[in-house]
Amino acid sequence: MADKQKREELKNRIEAGQQRHANRTVSDYAREARDNATAFVKEHPVATVVGGVAIGVIVASLVPGPGRRMRKKATRRGSALAAMATEIGLAYGASLIDSLGNAARASGDRLEDLGDAIGDGARDLRRQAGFQGSAAGEGARRLTREAGKKTSRKVRDLRARMAH
Template structure:
């Protein structure tokens, strides 16, 4: 083999090595992205992640004889937990409904109190306005009488 042929073979090997290296880097990048996606999903949906892990474990465990027996027991336990969870959810919904009713009652009472206060204020304002009008009429009548007397007295003085 000549030096030129060796040089070409070496270049081909280097190119092939660089190509393999690039492919590994691409696979490594895909693995990193997948890992990040899985971590993000697990953080956003922890219950679904745990449930999926349990289900996967049960499926793998069901493939063994002991696992099938344990799977039956686990299924019974899961059914019990599901029933407890449903009961708790219903109790929570009942409490929320009761809280809503209590809130409605309090709002209704507040509305009644505000309406009563507004009616009382209206009555008080009407009374005070009537009293002020009566006072103004009384003062007006007095002033009218005094003015009439003063005019009459002035007339008497002028004519005498």
Template sequence: MSDDAYPTAPAMTPEEKRAELREKVEAAEARNEQRSLAEQAKVAQQTATDFVKAHPLATVAGALVVGATIAAIVPGPGRRLRKKAAKRGSALAGALAELGIAYGAQLLDNATQAARIGQDRLEDIGDTIGDNARSARREAGYLAGEASDTARVLKREASKKANRIARKVHERLTH
């Protein structure tokens, strides 16, 4: 196929690119203005929660790195201030680690509770299936009895008719 089969859009000039980018920025600013601060905080909180749920170990490790970095970077005259900063950084890292562990424990508790709920639902489903199977068995037994009764009645009626026809044929032949 030739290159003419797929026409390409003319290349944008730098002015057109800037105008398009400016329009996108203005549209984003308008969307942000329409959102309330509470909505933005809620979105940020949900995003952070989703990340921590998806990557709990990475979150704890990151918190430890941030704490150690803060402890190492905090300037101060003399050794005493560095020790205080190191202690504060270590305390911060420890607090963040405890937070991560607590969050992991909460996730584990939630998973355990979800498993219990799943077991309960499976038990309920099993009970329902068992009840329906017993009901179907009773219904099948009833229908089989009805069919048997109907077959007996039809057999008896067919036998009567056959005997009457045979008697009539015999009477005609003998008379």
């Protein structure tokens, strides 16, 4: 029984994963790739630069050329390509970090606006509750005063009747 239950649970988990995968859009994948790249660049900035240089060296070594002079020229070009790749990697990493900072600021602004709206609503409710409480208190005082008047008049009338 336990094996059957485990298989059924595994099957359900696979189906749920496939459903989540089917519901994802290209923008979800792009956002995830951006977040992963940004996290990698933040966690490993030196590795990012070294990787760019290594790619440049590999490209430089793959460029064919006749003779020693051509290889030197290709090596210089490869070094230039490596430097450009490194610059591009650094610029991309910096732009990702800037984008994250902008997104964080925008989120903070939205949270601040939401907090202000909630605070304003709470103040309005408190003001309305105070007004309703004052109105109810005034109504209770008025009823108490009227009941007191009527009671005192009835007592006065009863005394007058008893005195006769």
